[in-house]
Amino acid sequence: MDASISLFELGWQTYFQQQLSLDDLESHSVARVCQVEPSRYNLLSESGLIHLSKDVSQPNMTIGDWVVVDGDNKFVRKLDRSALFNQDAHLIASNIDTVLIVSALDESFNIELIKRYLELVHDAEADAIVVLTKADLCDTVDEKREQVQRLDPLLLIETVNTKSDEPLQALQDFFKKGRTIAILGAPGSGKSRLVRSLITLDSDLTHFSVAQDALFRLPNGAVLLDSPALRELQANEAQSSISGFELVTKFAEKCRFNDCSHNNEPGCNVRKAIEEGELDEQRVKAFKRSHFYGEDDSNQKSKPHDKFHRSAHSEARARKHSISE
Template identity: 50%
Template sequence: MDSTFTLLDLGWQAYFQQQLSLDDLESNRIARICTKTGSHYELVTESGFFTLEDHSDMPNMAVGDWIVADTDNNFLRLLESSSTFENIASNIDTVFLICALNQDFNLALIKRYLELTHDAQADAVVILTKADTCDDVMEKRAQVEKLDPLLIVETVNALDSESLTCLSPFLKKGKTIALLGAVGSGKSALINTLMKTSDSTKSPVNIGTSGSLKIMPSGAILLDTDSMRELQLSEFDGTTIANFADIIALEKHCRFSDCRHEGEPGCAIKAAVKANQIDEQRVTDFLLLRNEDGDDDQVTKSKPQEKFYRSAQSDIRARKHSSAE
């Protein structure tokens, strides 16, 4: 594992430098969390890697956080973050909000991503993918731009490197980026194209064992964790789950247990839409919000999804119990 990183390589900025004391500069070490596994953190410094065990007297920390440690790699203090997705990731400069220009185009979902990103105090750039297959690109782009007059919106073909040159200003050395986007939005295609380079000396480099932080060929840092991918699932509260409880209940009656509700035979949800028992837009919103990453062909439930289902089923049972009384 390559351990020859400078602080700039790792995303160090003047904002963090201003928080250091003279002792920090002369005697201590600056480290960034690159992996969080259970009760252990993996950190990287200019001198290499070390691990910390989480203790009750330590603050809550996430991948991307910067800390000060002594020369024996003991935790001293956490530096204030420039942006925070609480308990998920820290110090992301720009979040690419990905949405496809096809039947999955969803203005409400983009707005929700914007709210999450603004709450975290990170910059947002909306990237509308599959522009090469869309007949009304400018119309859809205009709809997104109306959400915020200062919002940067780019339309791209994620498979074409030339099309992605518009993203270069956000991919400078030492800048940390992350992606948010629903299933099929083109996140993987975008990253794969950005990671390609004809220069072997600039191939992507993992920082740490998990690959949660990765230095891109441009020098920017991609922050990609399971928690970040599942961010919108963890944002569900009881009210949101209650709103979709009827749809979740219908899933149990689909012919196939792995039904994606996209036209499979015996789909109870599609049948309910056809019979005007539920609104098709609600189903679309439910599917987009439930699935954060769709790179795999198999339908699997992550831990946040399992929690989502358990909470929804509890809500359904509570409703039935209340009705019976």
Template identity: 40%
Template structure:
């Protein structure tokens, strides 16, 4: 990694500059989080890399965040984020996991083989819209696909305005296709299933082989995890690139706005339903079901819309219950502490 990076090469923008006072800009160290480990955070400043030790007093921090440090490397504050990607914690845990912050463009990588999945693409689109980043669908392994147009027709039906690029991630020419997004000051994050070519794409865009790659299974195009942790890279054109591991589980939470934007066509149809609370199942006068019968809407798309809505509502409710329990416990602790203080004072 080049240690002599300017703030723009680290992804600094006017949005963050406007949050600083003149004295902060002149005296504080501006640092970006490039990695998160158990012991703390790896940071990058104009002066080079440094480390911030993990502490219970620190706010929730993730890769891509901007921090202000004092001259000794001590934490001052976390700058307001431009965007934030998060998901429900994997497994049975009740909580949110931060994925990346301050991403301008989300590269949703999907290969043109058995891995191609419209419902998964919609899930990533909802995540991007909720986070406040521009989604860009990157279809890889074009050199191994006999009918690219058939795939393009499917994704166009999701959203006619969706930005799509078809590439062979092994070919350096794919860099020119993504040149518009790989400009100085822009931060991109790469997401997708294992084996779709995320690490290969990162290596091509950065001009090195920092990320490990592995072949996929021939029978079902399934890949193996080669990226095990989120990592930050820098392209020759000045963009910041965040690579993420293939996520087997990406459950949405508090993502209502992102889902509605991703399925704007269904929301538009719903406004013509006879009943305001139509569930789009068997109600009379349902414009959504009528669109399916007439071939204007894919039934799969409605099913996924309903699935994601139910999922995010369920996860949001679970998180709210956990936060309420934590608030009640905190109040109990304060009450007990206050009683003890009074007892000792008597």
């Protein structure tokens, strides 16, 4: 038994507490999925590690899910999620409150990639903070930061460099008791150094003293959720989006009008490509959202701006992510 584990250390919040029945409080307990194996789920609870065999009667679950179990550690039900990352109907991770989107300010800086990460986080119904790293290696920090800020005037952005850990204190202020944090970023963006700056991987205070590698303690009582599937999502999904945008651009170059919006204009080569099966319509929709970021026309940028505005400030998100003080 690991008496040092509490539900709040695992990311427990009022949103989940409100889903418990009187019977749950008296006879059942809750645990959080930390590993998904072919034949079973591994869950962390206040009593330590629980092994839950998969059954066709159960819903599909993923790392981060909260599960109610009975006195014999048998499945009772899964609690409603506050956030969900998935890809092609494949579950990646759930119940993440805040995502740190890490991007280096060196030659690898890619505003289109940051846009795609923001869309992924919004679609999952989580909040985002953009962390710009390697500031000491860049002569145009303010310019690049402004590019990111134009994606959403209310977007939180932190800048760090390779020589000082002082700016990381600002990040730690966002880590509150019961909140779950994840980190996304392209290879070489500085994710590993950021993690090492936040936690000491070989410290007993970081681990939950059980054999799992998805949930880690962060400062101020928050929890870091990490998994191979989440890392694969950040690398493959975002990068494939960029290559998909390049393909749409090639078709768009042959549209009759230079300012074609690829809706109902005559001579639209993009619409023609969709009809002939050469382009995926969902990819074109993502391209159009990306294309309109930062444009001066207020009608064009209203949709993506509103999307992130809702993500950051909706009352529903505030209720979901309220925590017990």
